[in-house]
Amino acid sequence: MRQLYPRLLLSLLILTLCHLSFAQSTGRVSGRIKSSDGKGAPYVNVGLAGTIKGTVTGEDGFYTIQGVTPGTYTVTCSFVGLQPQESQVTVTAGKTTNVDFELAENAAQISEVVVTAGKTLNKKPLNIGKIAISPLDMPQSMSIINSEVIADQQASKLSDVIKNVNGVALGTTRGSTAETFFARGYNLGANNIFKNGARSNSAVIPEASTLERVEVLKGSAALLYGNVSGGAIINMVTKQPKFEYGGEVALRAGSYNLFKPIADVYGPVSQNLAFRLIGTYETAESYRNSVESKRFYVNPSLLYKLGSRTNILVQGDYLNNEFTPDFGIGTLDGKIPTSIDRSAFYNAPWAYNRVKQRTTSATVDHQLNDTWKLNFIGSQQTFDRDYFSTERIQADADGDWGRLLTRSDISENYHTGQINLNGEFKTFGLGHTILIGADAERYLNTTHAFRISSLGKGNVYDSINILNPAKFTPRTDEPLATATMRTETPTYRFGTYVQDLINVSEKFKVLAGLRWSYQKVAVAKQHNLETGEVKNSTTAVTKYDRAFSPRVGLVYQPTATTSLFASYSNNFTPNTGRDVNQQNLKPSLIDQYEVGVKNDLVKDRLSVNVTVYRIINNDLALQAQYLADGVTLNTDATIKEFTGQTTSDGVEVDLNGSIVPGLTFLAGYSYNYMRYTDTPGTTGSYMEGERLVSNPAHTANATLFYTLKTTALKGLKIGASGFYTGERNAGWNNQVGQAQKFNRLIPVTGYTTFDVSLGYAIKQFSILGKLSNITNELNYLVHENYSVNPIPPRQFVTTVAYKF
Missing domain, CATH: 2.60.40.1120 (Carboxypeptidase-like, regulatory domain)
Structure with missing residues (x-):
């Protein structure tokens, strides 16, 4: 490597x-x-x-x-x-x-209208696109949420930002220790989250309040990034240095003892060198009893201009996050117990989840000449998670639940590099905007196995009753957990790609590209921490995956502000983990078809885009519910099974713009229908036609902010937001001849939340308050059939800031 x-x-x-x-x-x-x-x-x-x-x-x-x-x-x-x-x-x-x-x-005057200035949705090239092609020329749907929206909505978590992207729905992980998202029917796991263009671990909630913007490239991005899902990729862009002095200090406070100071300072060190330093600290309790969090985040960066043609950007960040694992109210006899209060907490008082994440990256941009540019990005990220908690709230009909424990210690280490050549030229009267690139990655996953002492029959910690807490006396002691095995699994990825946007005429363009991907997952090395023995795993062999991923798209622009497009792309998605027989999994092949129209209206002040898509996965791999015996529940997320062919059909509508100065808005609607379309039909196979769990059929969002510019109330800001998540199913999809006699799907109703904001700015000072979920809507985020987390109730947050 x-x-x-x-x-x-x-x-x-x-x-x-x-x-x-x-x-x-x-x-x-x-x-x-x-x-x-x-x-x-x-x-x-x-x-x-x-x-x-x-x-x-x-x-x-x-x-x-x-x-x-x-x-x-x-x-x-x-x-x-x-x-x-x-x-x-x-x-x-x-x-x-x-x-x-x-x-x-x-x-200062310009900053007042910068939110409404210039860049419509269709004039914002995405960094994650690796080439500065106008979105009107791209046969693909994309979204950008900028720093003004992030600040206006006082977003702190990535989910606070992503809810503004239609077609991307929020999910949750076991114990709600991280956020996960679903787009076009697909779970956006670790392979689909990026920071400054480099792959980033998603097993922790990122700090979002200090981001410059969040970019979302919907659908297939396999040509550019290889083994990603067919739903979307998300790129978090941190703020960069400036060659002028400035900054901001702010204090955010709110319900449940939220306290969060934020500082941002930037400026020149010399004529060619600039810096930026951003940091924040957060402590908060929760509407959930006994749940607390502490976060510390710092993001330093340097920008060096090496002559007139070369920029070198060095960035780093560090996140220390402590959060109480919380499985919510769980399930009662396989159903959501809506009679239980949203604040009820059933974990042990000592449970913990401690995460440390460190990222460094260097980006070099070199302008070779007037039409050719070379870009290099190298990054390194370490991730450490120390976790000990009770597990899986699955109570019987009477409310009894035997609490199990999970102890884990996980480390992940990423080394990534990519190099991209961008250029423009003409051949035979045709204009070409070309991207030629390659990327490589080394990923090392280290896990530990533990032996937990003082457990009862069936390795049960104790028993409680979620309906009658007085029925049992719960344990409060933390058992001794001894690490017995350390397993190290390296993964190597490499890919080369070429993409060409061909200008056939001023109105007709063709985008064509091809990627070759290679992935190697080596045999895991196991370290017995009790005997000192080191050996290779005997249950799997080294796995090699290779594939080509083509992409082709047609773009027709009848006017300078309207673009019609159609595209086809193929995803090669290696499947990590093993099957129930401890064998490596074959990759899944995904075909995507997409058509749409993009419009800039009202003198480029309003973007209206519509996209229709179909995505076919030849064999979807999901976490296996049972082990090889077909009876024992599987709690290992790395043990998976192929569930059959799926088809995802959908439509997305995006609106974004500023009709008048001071007014900004964005809105969207999406519909998705992802279901099984081809399964064996034998006992144990999934049922054709059944909609996949965790994917809402409908989502919608709308946000509007207006800042008065000329009246006596100049500086007054008013905002409102609404977010809708439609009906969806949790639990597990049903299987032919399943042992359970009841429906394994857990229906979850749709819900809408509304937020209102009010603020005022005078000179360098500003204050902004927000009341979220003003109707106190109650609903749930459900992970499979045991982690049922109520959404936050009505809350208040305010930010006081001073810019200098």
Whole structure:
């Protein structure tokens, strides 16, 4: 693996040299847009009049429009709520034409309208897309939730942000120690969560209050990232340094003793070096009795400009999170006991979940010339989880429950690297926007087995009754747990890919790409901690997976603001874990078909997008419910089974924009129908036509914020949000000839929550309050058939901030 990175770099450098000869056929326009006080103006629209060529300035005010055919153009500069400007330029092949603008407003005035400025949903290229292609040119659905929405909604968890993305529904994990999401019918596990473009562990709730934005690429992303599910990928983008001094200090407080100071400071160290340091600390109790959390997060970063063509960004972060494992109210005779109070807690008083996560990354962007760019991202992440808790609340009809225990100590270590070459050229009159890249990853998973002392018959810790707590006297002591075995399992991944956006004409484009993926899961090495013996696992062999993942899409743009698209892609998804016979699992192949329309309306102030899709998984792998004997419940998430072919059909509608200055809104609706469409039909197989558990049929979201700009109440902010999650099933899907005589599905009703916000800002000071779930709606997030967690009740949170 150490030898892969030099080879990747050499290969792409050779490819670069091969394509440089094409670079001279077009030119580019670049420059900087400043405010009247000399600061860079972010999020300003810049375009070439009469063409679809355009871009948006970065936070430092710089912009670049690449691949411009030689000729004379009018460069336009527009900003919602401000006076547009324009300048005439002549573009020469192989040259860069510089055009700067200065706005009449100062940085403080611009910041008041920055939320409503420029970047509509269809003009925000995603970093996770690895190439700066306009979303109108991409035959795929995507969403971005920016820092303004995150701040306005006072989001702290990733789920607070993702609920603004239609078609992505919140789920939960065992013990509610982490969040999980479902998109287009698929669980977005560890392989689908990224941070700054690099894979990130998802077994902890990330800190979201300090994020710059969250990007969601819906559907298949296999071409770019290999073994990801067919639902979506999520990329968390942290805030970057700036070459001007500034920052913010804030204090957030709310219901259940929430206390959260936040600090953010940035500025230049020298002419070419800038820094940023963000940190937050949070303590909170909960509407759930005895549940507490403590979080500490810090995110330092440095940006170095090595000349005019090279940027080096170094980022790091550290998260220390302590949270009480909480299985909620559990199930009663296989059903949700709605008569139990939402605050009832049934875990042991000593239960704990302690997580430490450290991430470092380096990103190098080098502009080879006017039309070719090289990007490298290297990252390393460590994750440690120390967990001890009671397990699985599954009470009988009388309420009795024999509490079992789980002790785990898990470490994960990721080393990732990727290199991408972006360029533009022409052949035979066709324009090409090409991406050539490769990525590699080494992942080491370390787990421990424990022997727990002083347990009763059947390894039961004790018995309690969830309906009558006085029936039994619960134990309060923490048993001795001794580590007996350490197991280390390395995984190696490698992939190469090429993607080409071909401009057949000004209105018709073709996107084509192909990826080759390789994955090796080595035999686990087992360390007996009692005898000192070290040996390889005898229950599995080294597993190799290889596959090609193609992608093709057609884009037709009848106008500069409307795009119609259709696409096909294939996912190669290696399945981790083993079957009930301890054998490696074959990969699943997933076909996705997607059609849609993207529109920018009302002078680019409103985006309206509609997408329809079908995703077919040839064989879905899920955690096996029973072990090989068919009777013993399986509690090991790495033991899985193939459940048959599934088909996921759906439609998604996105609205996003700002019709008038000061007003921002986003809204969406989605429908999904994922069911089994081909199973063996024999005893034990899943039932065809049955909708898969954990996937709501309908979801919807809407958020609106309005800030008064001109009245005597200038600075007053009003906001409202609504979120709907439709009916879904928890539990387990039914099987033909199942031993249970009752339906294994646990129906969960749909629910809607409403939030209202009110705030005021004057000069550098601001205060913002939010009342969430104002109707005090009661519903549940259910993991399988034993972790039933009530949603939060009505709560209040407020943030006081000072910007400098």
